[in-house]
Amino acid sequence: MKISLNWLKDFVKLTAPPDQIAERLTMAGLEVKAIDAFGNDQVMEIEITSNRPDWLSHLGVAREISSIENIPLTLPFGRGDGMKIQTGSVPDDFKLTLEEKESCPYYTGILIEGIQPGPTPDFIKDRLQACGMRSVSLIVDITNYVLLETGQPLHAFDSRFLSGKRIVIRRAKQGEAFTPIKGNDLKLTQDDLVIADPEKALALAGVMGGKNSEIHSDTQSVFLESAFFQPRGVRQTSLRHAIKSDSSYRFERRVDPEMVDKARDRALDLICQFAKPRQIGKVLRVGKKPKSFSSVIVLHETDVENQLGTNIPIKKSAAILSRLGLQIKLSGKKIKAVIPSFRPDLTRPVDLIEEIARIYGYDHIPETLPVTQPLFHQSSFESFHALIENSRDFFAGQGFYETVTFSLVKDPGPEMETFGNFPVAIINPMNQELNQMRMTLLHSILGVLQRNIDHQAKSGAFFEIANLYTWNPARLQPQEEKTLGLCIWGDWRPKNWLDTGRGATYYDLKGILQEFFDRKLGPDKIKFNSSPAPFMDQGVCQKILAGANELGFLGAVNSGLLQKLGLEEKVFYAEISLQSIRQELTGSSHFSELPKYPSMERDLSLIVEDKVKSGQVEEAIRILGGSLVIKSELFDIFRGDRIPKGFKNLSYRVTYQSPQVTLRSEEIHELHFKIAAELQEKFKATFQS
Amino acid sequence: MNTATALVEQEADIALRGIRSLDDLERLRIYFLGKNGKVTLLMGHLKTLAPEDRKLFGQQINRVKVFIESGISDLKEKLLSTDTPREFFDETLPPIAPRAGALHPITQTLREICQIFTKMGFEIVDGPEIETEFHNFTALNIPLDHPSRESFDTFYTPSKHLLRSQTSTVQIRVMEETKPPIRIIAPGRVYRPDTVDASHSFMFHQIEGLLVDQKVTFSNLKGVLNLFLRELFGSKTKTRFRPHFFPFTEPSVEVDIAWGSRSGWLEILGAGSVDPNVFKAVGYPAGKWQGFAFGLGVERIAMLRHGITDIRHFYENDLRFLRQFS
Secondary structure, X not given: OEEEHHHHOOOOOOOOOHHHHHHHHHOOOOEEEEEEEEOOEEEEEEEOOOOOHHHOOHHHHHHHHHHHHOOOOOOOOOOOOHHHOOEOOOOOOOEEEEOOOOOOOEEEEEEEEOOOOOOOOHHHHHHHHHOOOOOOOHHHHHHHHHHHHHOOOEEEEEHHHOOOOEEEEEEOOOOOEEOEOOOOOEEOOOOOEEEEOOOOEEEEOOOEEEHHHOOOOOOOOEEEEEEEOOHHHHHHHHHHOOXXXXXXXXXXXXXXXXXXXXXXXXHHHHHHHHHOOOEEOOOEEXXXXXXXXXXXXXXXXXXXXXXXXXXXXXXXXXXXXXXOOOEEEEEOOEEEEEXXXXXXXXXXXXXXXXXXXXXXXXXXXXXXXXXOOOOOOOOOHHHHHHHHHHHHHHHHHOOOEEOOOOOEEOOOOOHHHHOOOEOOEOOOOOOHHHOEEOOOOHHHHHHHHHHHHHOOOOEEEEEEEEEEEEEEOOOOEEEEEEEEEEEEEEEEEOOOOOOOOEEOOHHXXXXXXXXXXXXXXXXXXXXXXEOOOOOEEEEEEEEEEEOOEEEEEEEEEOHHHHHHOOOOOOEEEEEEEHHHHHHHOOOOOOOOOOOOOOOEEEEEXXXXXXXXXXXXXXXXXXXXXXXXEEEEEEEXXXXXXXXXXXXXXXXXXXXXXXXXXXXXXXXXXXXXHHHHHHHHHHHOOEOOO | OOHHHHHHHHHHHHHHHHOOOHHHHHHHHHHHHOOOOHHHHHHHHHOOOOHHHHHHHHHHHHHHHHHHHHHHHHHHHHHHHHOOOOOOOOOOOOOOOOOOOEOOHXXXXXXXXXXXXXXXXXXXXXXXXXXXXXXXXXXXXXXXXXXXXXXXXXXXXXXXXXXXXXXXXXXXXXXXXOOOOEEEEEEEEEEOOOOOEOOEOOEEEEEEEEEEEOOOOHHHHHHHHHHHHHHHHOOOOOEEEEEEEEOOEEEEEEEEEEEOOOOEEEEEEEEEEEOHHHHHHOOOOOOOOEEEEEEEEHXXXXXXXXXXXXXXXXXXXXXXXXXXXX
């Protein structure tokens, strides 16, 4: 809110320079964001928190300054001579009818006739402009002026457009048409409160007046409204029709009921002074001013100390509260405080303590550390958190860059649903590109890849650890799962003067994952099973399993999807549920005795049909070798030359070792040949001479 | 000493002095110690001697052998250290770079903040991002239809769940399940339908902290947060505690740090003593516990620390950006 310093000077004597005033207001909770010169005035831009509607006026800010600086406050009421004009002479048959006491506990108005339209006095115009308001016409300017001065919204109707000599405060009819002064035509609902004459709605109560009774340049008679509308109703109407105004802003935060009459009289003063009306009517009132929520709060000196951690003498606290406009009765170490009508936010002792601390100064409260005991209910999240953070370190160490991408994505199509995943949609997205919570990290990571390729990256290895979100139709709940997504693309081993380079392969990604799982779960705990996964190429995709527990998958990204994104080379991608890994964690790893006897290596080369998978051969070697084969590794694949077409030569290095004895050369020889013979049988293999 | 051995020793002594290269040294070694070397041949004589003479002669041969061996090894060391390499070695050829990766700057900042608080005995906890109205608003003393909700615009799902607009939701979840004392920090993603610009994003990261115990004062809040800020930004960091309003704390405060050459104030976190209504919402008996809570934006802190001026860099993940934080 914009606050004019010249205006404040009407109410308090400002001796300090503006930046010092700004500093003190800031340190009392009215954060001054900027001070700007405006003509011969200075204007402060103040951020006013939603709990302090009483600060939404110059008078409110002046009252705060008077209590911070401990200086007197001069009120603007009853200075003018407007009230000298005879009242009560205009239509005495004009009536108010209040149908909705709940939404509008108190409504007042007055008829003013024979005003002389003239220019708005400069001081009003200047101050309005300083506060960011345009000058419209004398009457409207005066209502706005009083709003900014007192915080009480007023509304003036051109009374020549009123029919039936009656103002009714009623619910709108369902579908009732209404055209506000600013904005589109509205269809009202029964939940909206309107100010109406017997024929038509004239204003959306507390929000905005209607075009049908707007003040014009030739307006001569007005009906001036000042009322208390309940915050909730005004807020709902304002939200429902998406209309905000200076008036609704204040009503929905609650105005001071005591200001309803004072502000109206203040406006009347100004109108009499500058618009020279011929006649003014009697003040019409319906309803009752609402009471504060809690009128008396009791506070002990020890309450203050227990809350703040410092002793503030009760006399000092009493003085602070009294400067803030509370009526204080001090007895011993106890304060009895009567809360003024403009402070609906003060309902409990702790609210008073905050006021005391605020004015006493947060800076004067000492710094201390709490006395605490060690905690023994270590959170169950702690070990999971360690897993997440260690995984991050692992992949960064393997040459991956971590990404942070948005959890909101565009609907990726039905693919996920065919794998049994249902999305959590967003009903109020900012745009349709971000209308659901992601069920895979794939598209986000591909987006990162795309962007980097645009910037001439030649390779990319990215990972992200974030939640994936699905709708659980059985439990009717959204579900979140901490997931690792990672991809590799492009030059995996860049060419250099020592090595010829090569691109990323499925096996690079698989090798890193194998190493990751070996470290997290211990060696040989996981298996890769060929199986389809969303957005992966058929046949170039494996599930990662620990027993029956599915940990995730890896694969080559579907070439159709890559094409759509304009990516030419293959991208290899894996997605792993960290929650599933967590279930497999076994705690500290168990030590195995170091082997006492030497191991021996023997090579085995065999020619098999192309369709034979290396994994099958390897598994067969292990099974045939039993406990004596501790390792078998493919070290070469060869095609062409002497190998017939449709065949390949596979070379394995088999390591033999016994935990009990030193194996003799002949024993190994015998076993090795037995394995070779069995493989020959099983895979129709032949051997090179 | 036997003449034969003495002669061999003398010859070796002279030969060793004349050696200038490793090749010559090797030739020398073969000449004396090789299969048909002079010393080896002397050994052959041993068999021809009477048994009583063998012991002495054997010792003498051994002496000569040790003399030559040590001479060779000394010379070898000397020659190796001075001999020029056979091949020209270009030590300026470019090194072979390993594959390098890095953690995202958000992760790095998050970790640093979490570490400071874990040192002070806070535990790291987690909570769901898709939340209920109760945890995001009601229990945090943010009533429906109150303007205070305006600063918490929120994304909704068809099931009336919402994307949490603050990590304060985790306070509620932890208190619902745990009896004090509580000391937690909860890092995570939060969502607000803000238009994206250099300083706003509809998704960002926050860290929420909560301490609940029998006696916890506003003065303790100042102590813990000042300690944290000085640990993070340096021991000379100046802070100021400014009254503010949050529905779930009372008294509430915003904390600024002095920043930049003109030493302006920069808002860095929001905090306050836990509002009694929040304790009530999680079912704690009135007046039994006291506490304070705080929340801070991770991106903002990362931007300050690294001099990043546009928040969008964090979510674009340009390698040229990410590499700067390895």
